[in-house]
Amino acid sequence: MPRRCSICTHPEQAKIDSALLAGEPFRHIAKRYGTSTGALLRHKADHLPEALVQAHEVRQVAEADRLLEELRSLQADAKRIAQKAERADSYSAAVSAIREQSRIIELLLKVAGELSEASVSIHVDQAWIDLRAVILDVLDPYPEARLALAEALDAR
Numbered sequence: 001m002p003r004r005c006s007i008c009t010h011p012e013q014a015k016i017d018s019a020l021l022a023g024e025p026f027r028h029i030a031k032r033y034g035t036s037t038g039a040l041l042r043h044k045a046d047h048l049p050e051a052l053v054q055a056h057e058v059r060q061v062a063e064a065d066r067l068l069e070e071l072r073s074l075q076a077d078a079k080r081i082a083q084k085a086e087r088a089d090s091y092s093a094a095v096s097a098i099r100e101q102s103r104i105i106e107l108l109l110k111v112a113g114e115l116s117e118a119s120v121s122i123h124v125d126q127a128w129i130d131l132r133a134v135i136l137d138v139l140d141p142y143p144e145a146r147l148a149l150a151e152a153l154d155a156r
């Protein structure tokens with residue numbers, strides 16, 4: 001006889017489901033709703049409607065795509081600004097422009113960190129690695145700035 005699921009019969013089942021869908025750690029949910037990680041695992045695997053999980057993953061992928069789009073546009077901006085500054089021989093303008101870009105990227109990565117799909121983070125990480133390479137590349141004529149930026153990025 002199948003065991004009765006303590007999550008399906010839980011008064012806060014809807015809230016637990018949305019926490020599970022949001023990818024919150026099982027132990028946090030278990031603690032908040034006075035249940036066990038084992039019950040949560042079983043419930044998510046066997047009872048949480050598959051369609052619901054899939055819909056959420058589709059939204060996450062769409063969100064990741066939007067972030068990647070922004071990263072690409074920032075990447076283009078960083079390149080353009082650095083080239084312009086390079087032509088004008090304005091090294092400090094190039095550096096502050098790039099510093100601003102990396103602040104925005106940091107924010108984007110924080111948002112991306114909220115996405116629980118492992119594959120999503122890998123895509124975003126790859127975009128960051130690409131962008132970082134581009135930034136360091138455009139700073140090539142300015143070894144001092146390049147070094148300062150590389151150190152700042154490593155300290156993140």
Ligand SMILES: [Zn+2]
Nearest residue numbers: 005008043047
């Ligand atoms: Zn259940």
